[in-house]
Amino acid sequence: xxxxxxQVFESPFFGIALSxxxxxxxxxxNRRTKSPLANPLLVAVLLIISIxxxxxxxxxxxxxxxxxxxxxxxxxxxxLALAIYRQRKLLKNHCIAILCGTFAGSAVSLASVWxxxxxxxxDDATIASLLPKSVTTPIAIEISxxxxxxxxxxxxxxxxxxxxxxxxxxxLIKLMRIxxxxxxxxxxxxxxxxxxxxxxxxxxxxxxxxxGIALSMSGIITVVLAMVFF
Amino acid sequence: xxxxxxxxxxxxxxxxxxxxxxxxxxxxxASIIGMLLLLLLLGTRTxxxxxxxxxxxxxxxxxxxFFIPAGVGILEHVxxxxxxxxxxxxxxxxxxxxxxxxxxxxxxxxxxxQRAKRRNRGSGGxxxxx
Numbered sequence: 001x002x003x004x005x006x007q008v009f010e011s012p013f014f015g016i017a018l019s020x021x022x023x024x025x026x027x028x029x030n031r032r033t034k035s036p037l038a039n040p041l042l043v044a045v046l047l048i049i050s051i052x053x054x055x056x057x058x059x060x061x062x063x064x065x066x067x068x069x070x071x072x073x074x075x076x077x078x079x080l081a082l083a084i085y086r087q088r089k090l091l092k093n094h095c096i097a098i099l100c101g102t103f104a105g106s107a108v109s110l111a112s113v114w115x116x117x118x119x120x121x122x123d124d125a126t127i128a129s130l131l132p133k134s135v136t137t138p139i140a141i142e143i144s145x146x147x148x149x150x151x152x153x154x155x156x157x158x159x160x161x162x163x164x165x166x167x168x169x170x171x172l173i174k175l176m177r178i179x180x181x182x183x184x185x186x187x188x189x190x191x192x193x194x195x196x197x198x199x200x201x202x203x204x205x206x207x208x209x210x211x212g213i214a215l216s217m218s219g220i221i222t223v224v225l226a227m228v229f230f
Numbered sequence: 231x232x233x234x235x236x237x238x239x240x241x242x243x244x245x246x247x248x249x250x251x252x253x254x255x256x257x258x259x260a261s262i263i264g265m266l267l268l269l270l271l272l273g274t275r276t277x278x279x280x281x282x283x284x285x286x287x288x289x290x291x292x293x294x295x296f297f298i299p300a301g302v303g304i305l306e307h308v309x310x311x312x313x314x315x316x317x318x319x320x321x322x323x324x325x326x327x328x329x330x331x332x333x334x335x336x337x338x339x340x341x342x343x344q345r346a347k348r349r350n351r352g353s354g355g356x357x358x359x360x
Contacts (some may be wrong), residue, residue, distance in 0.1 A: 041297060048298065052302075061304030072289065073297070075240050076246065076296055081264075082282060082283070084269060088273075094341065108328055108332035114327070116325065120320075127331055133322065134325070137300075152310060154306070157318060160318070165326050168330075174329075177337075187333045187337070192326055195300075199295065201290050201291070219259070
C-alpha cells in the first residue's frame with residue numbers, strides 16, 4: 001500500500017466516514033427491501049469488515065475513528081434517562097410486571113445458555129464466558145471474569161446477541177402477537193441489552209424507555225443470579 | 231439551551247458517572263450510573279427536559295449507529311471462534327429468542343392478571359393506563 005493512502009486510512013475521518021457511508025447504505029437497503037435481514041447495523045458491520053479485509057486495511061486504522069463513535073455509547077445510554085423520565089407514570093404503575101419480566105428473562109438466559117453450552121460439550125471457561133451474554137458489556141465482562149471466563153469471548157457473544165436482538169425484535173413481536181409496548185420494551189432490553197434498546201427506541205417511546213429500564217435491571221439481576229448459582 | 235451547553239451537561243454527567251464507577255468497590259457500568267444520575271436530576275427538577283432535550287434526542291435517535299465499531303471489533307477475535315463459531319451463533323440465536331419470549335410473555339401475563347383482578351374488584355379500581 002502506498003504511503004499517502006495508508007496515511008489517509010490512519011486518519012480518524014476514515015473510520016467515521018466509512019461507518020456513516022455503510023450505515024446509510026444499510027438504512028437505504030432496509031427502506032427498499034423492508035426485510036428484517038437488511039438490518040442497518042448488520043449491513044454496516046458486514047460491509048466494513050469486508051472492505052477492511054479486501055483492501056487489507058488493519059483494524060487499528062479503522063479504530064482511529066471507531067473509538068470516537070464508540071465514545072458516544074456512554075452518553076447515549078445515560079440519556080435513556082430522559083426516555084424513562086418521560087414514561088415515569090407508566091413505570092410507576094407497572095413496576096411489578098416490569099420487575100417480574102426482567103427477572104424471568106435473566107433467569108431463562110442463564111439457564112438456557114448453560115444447558116445449550118453443556119449440550120455442545122463446551123468447557124467450563126467457555127461456558128463462563130457465554131453465561132452473561134444477554135447483559136450490557138461492562139457487567140458481562142465482570143461476571144465472566146468472576147466465573148473464570150474469557151473477556152474477549154464474552155464481548156463477542158454480547159455483541160452478537162445484541163445484533164440478533166436488534167434484527168429479530170420486530171419479527172418476534174409479530175410472531176408472539178405481543179401488542180403491549182411495555183412487554184415489548186422489557187423483552188427487548190432483557191434479551192439484547194443496549195443494542196436491542198436502540199431498536200426499541202425506533203419502535204416507539206414507551207418501548208425505548210422500558211427497554212432502557214430492563215437493560216439496567218437485568219444487568220443487576222444477572223449479577224446476583226450468577227453469583228448465587230454459578 | 232444551546233447545543234454546546236447541552237453537550238456539556240450530558241458529557242459532564244458521564245464524567246461524574248466514570249468517577250463514581252471508579253470509586254465503587256464493585257464493577258458497575260459508568261453509563262448506567264450516568265443514567266441513574268440523570269434520572270435523579272430530572273426527578274428532583276434540578277435539570278429540566280429542555281436543558282438536554284435536543285442533545286438527548288440526537289443520541290437516542292442515532293444509538294444504533296454508535297454500535298458499529300463494537301460489531302466490527304469482532305474481527306479482532308475471529309481466531310477465538312475457530313472451530314466453534316456455529317455453536318456460538320446457535321446459542322446466541324436460540325437463547326435470545328427464549329429470553330425475549332420469557333420476559334415479554336411474563337410482562338404480558340402479569341399485566342393481564344392485574345387487569346383481571348382490577349375488573350373483579352368491581353368498578354372501584356382505576357382504569358388501566360392508556
